[in-house]
Amino acid sequence: MQVKTLAELGEGESLRLTIGRLITGDNVLVGPGDDAAVVSSPDGRFVVTTDTMIEDHDFKLEWSTGFDLGFKAVASNVSDVAAMGAKPTALVVAIALPSTTPISWLEDFADGLNAGIRELAPDASVVGGDLAMSEKVFISVTAHGDLEGREPVLRSGAKVGDVLAVAGTLGKAAAGLALLQRGDSSASAFDELVGIQRRPMPPVSLGVQAALNGATAMLDISDGLVKDASRIAKASGVSINLDKSALQGFEAVIEQAALRLEVSGMDWVLFGGEDHSLLATFPEGSELPKGFKVIGRVVEQNEHLVVLDNSSIVIRGWDSIRG
Amino acid sequence: MQVKTLAELGEGESLRLTIGRLITGDNVLVGPGDDAAVVSSPDGRFVVTTDTMIEDHDFKLEWSTGFDLGFKAVASNVSDVAAMGAKPTALVVAIALPSTTPISWLEDFADGLNAGIRELAPDASVVGGDLAMSEKVFISVTAHGDLEGREPVLRSGAKVGDVLAVAGTLGKAAAGLALLQRGDSSASAFDELVGIQRRPMPPVSLGVQAALNGATAMLDISDGLVKDASRIAKASGVSINLDKSALQGFEAVIEQAALRLEVSGMDWVLFGGEDHSLLATFPEGSELPKGFKVIGRVVEQNEHLVVLDNSSIVIRGWDSIRG
Known part of the structure; x- marks a missing residue:
């Protein structure tokens, strides 16, 4: 033909x-x-x-x-x-x-x-x-x-005491990219991760659900958890403390790929872009929509926009100009 | 610095x-x-x-x-x-x-x-x-x-007997492009034409005015008068007869540039793109908004979508793939 x-x-x-x-x-x-x-x-x-x-x-x-x-x-x-x-x-x-x-x-x-x-x-x-x-x-x-009559959920509404929660994957898209970049048989051994890189599956309907459940701030994680969390912190005039133990579940599912490539899975979780997951803050005690998992807390503004277990962490992630 | x-x-x-x-x-x-x-x-x-x-x-x-x-x-x-x-x-x-x-x-x-x-x-x-x-x-x-409560003016509403009218320039942007392409001192001798190519001045507010005055069909001329008129004709199931004498005023203002480049000014008027002028049809006898000029008439559908003084004319113009 x-x-x-x-x-x-x-x-x-x-x-x-x-x-x-x-x-x-x-x-x-x-x-x-x-x-x-x-x-x-x-x-x-x-x-x-x-x-x-x-x-x-x-x-x-x-x-x-x-x-x-x-x-x-x-x-x-x-x-x-x-x-x-x-x-x-x-x-x-x-x-x-x-x-x-x-x-x-x-x-x-x-x-x-x-x-x-x-x-x-x-x-x-x-x-x-x-x-x-x-x-x-x-x-x-x-x-x-x-918006179906609701107020938009901005980046600027996070309040001290709010919980920080995520819906969707963390680090999988970055793992998939690294596997593709390796270029050997690594990619074919990790179909799911490469699949998320090619066709991300953001939890879109949970955006409306988060608004209905009173989310005070929200964004989609396109440039990495730490970088995007720092954007909420900056816009809201607060700091965010990430809970490392809550992130270990995300690390566990990409651990085999990280071992294969001899890199840190936690780095993918913290700094990897393109998962397009939803990161939101909710008042303490809120009922979170099913699919959201608490990974940190909003704290008083201090010299760091984002800390991990109260320790400072370098804010890095995707920059559309510098890569 | x-x-x-x-x-x-x-x-x-x-x-x-x-x-x-x-x-x-x-x-x-x-x-x-x-x-x-x-x-x-x-x-x-x-x-x-x-x-x-x-x-x-x-x-x-x-x-x-x-x-x-x-x-x-x-x-x-x-x-x-x-x-x-x-x-x-x-x-x-x-x-x-x-x-x-x-x-x-x-x-x-x-x-x-x-x-x-x-x-x-x-x-x-x-x-x-x-x-x-x-x-x-x-x-x-x-x-x-x-739309401020009005119905949108589509390409498909032209009726037999309607007048065809244009607001804005015809051929000036194409003349400006040809002058730039020539690359000698031609461009600097025709500031206004080159200016229209660089910064088109579509009569934007006349779009609302045309709708208020009962325009039956409208589009913006981006790919050339004949090609875009044929789109109204096709969408409306009619043919359009362009009046060459009404187009001569548009030809006159680009005549010097056409002579300089030894090309046909009327070709720029008929086939030149990027003027982003408004082409509209109005019921016979309508009061046209100031700024619109009658350049033809909607006729019964025949084997040609567009004719010039009732004579067939090749439909050509800009194609974003073929140029």
Whole structure:
């Protein structure tokens, strides 16, 4: 069978084949195909966030399929919507890729978008997009959400005495990346960890649940637990004390991979990015939503934004410029 | 003075310096700095569109400053919001650029965003963004608008007998591009045309005005008059007859540049992209908003989507894949 490239099909036909695969929900009043889409926002406000993925900076084509990248683009964006306590409603997707790309790759990407939405944000739809050409693959997604009448959960609301809790994985995505970077048979021995790196599974619906249960601050962990916890601390004018014993369960599930690569599993837990788990603070004594686990406590602001068992810890993690 | 690059400053400081320059309006309930922004949408719906600009495909750094590109990124997106009959309210901006870029370039880009908003969409704000690294500059903007209770003006509503009218320039951006491509002293002799290419001035507020005056269909001309008129014709199940004599005024203002480059000015008018002017249909006898000029008529669907003085014309224009 002859494989058609984007250059052979042109923009119109390539878009038609791709858009035809996308699911559209009831909250989409005008879908793809006009100058703009129209989306319902019954709350009278909407939540909006954007995130970009660039070949060789954020992913490698030999490690991830089009499907993986579509899934991950959804995951990394809807987790930011969830972190505001909102329900994801709509996404727009801009993608640039070489004109020699087979249309099947783009169709696979669209199927990955659909799968990510189905798994993580079943009330959301892709409502628009843009297709352009570039030497390297570039994916930019903007995601929207509805607050359903609730106040947004910001980074700045943590109070001294609150408990710090996490929902989702810690360190698994970093372990998966390290295994892929090793490049030998390591990756195939740890399917689950590599899977989380390729297709993160943030606990999106727990964002709304956390808001309902009174979360005082929340964010999604994209750059590492310590770095992102320091952001809550800074925005809230407090410090955060992480409880190492509570993190040992997260370390245990990546221990075999850490031994294989002769690195510290606890470092992945503390500093690894891309899990897109939810980190939230709740008033002492709150009932936490099922899926959240207490890993620390909010304390009076001191000279360290984040400490581990009351001891200082270097704040490091992902920086989109320096890596 | 030492020039700081993005790599030297890191992500946090680069973003802080850039975001600090952006204007934020009253409709922004939560601005940049959290996982997501929260924007007011009193209408209960929001309009959303996205557009991408890629170095060497859509612009060249030797022809456009950071300021120019910020301005153009706003213009090309808010014109799509206007083409729905909506008022632009909020933008998110993702930009990727080499880590060796001086921070002053990014600050200039932010100033261009501000200027574009002030000139074209004074009720809008940049509410969020993303900064990443890549070898080539990549700019992806998503723009939002409010319909203020009106129905959106789609491409599909044109009726036989409607007049076709345009607001804004036709062919000037294409003339400006051709002058820049010539690369001799031609460009400097035609400041205004090159200026439109660098900083398009779509008549954004006329989008709402057209909706109020009963426009039956509307879009923004990004890929050329004939190609974009054919999109209205196709979506509406009609054909469009362009009136060549009505287009001669547009040809006249670019005639000197066309003579200089020994090309057809009418070709720029018919097929040139990037003016981001508004093309709309109105019922016969409507009062047109000041700024719209009649250039044709909607006729019964025939074998040609678009004709010029009832004669067939090849539909060509910009294709984001093939150029």
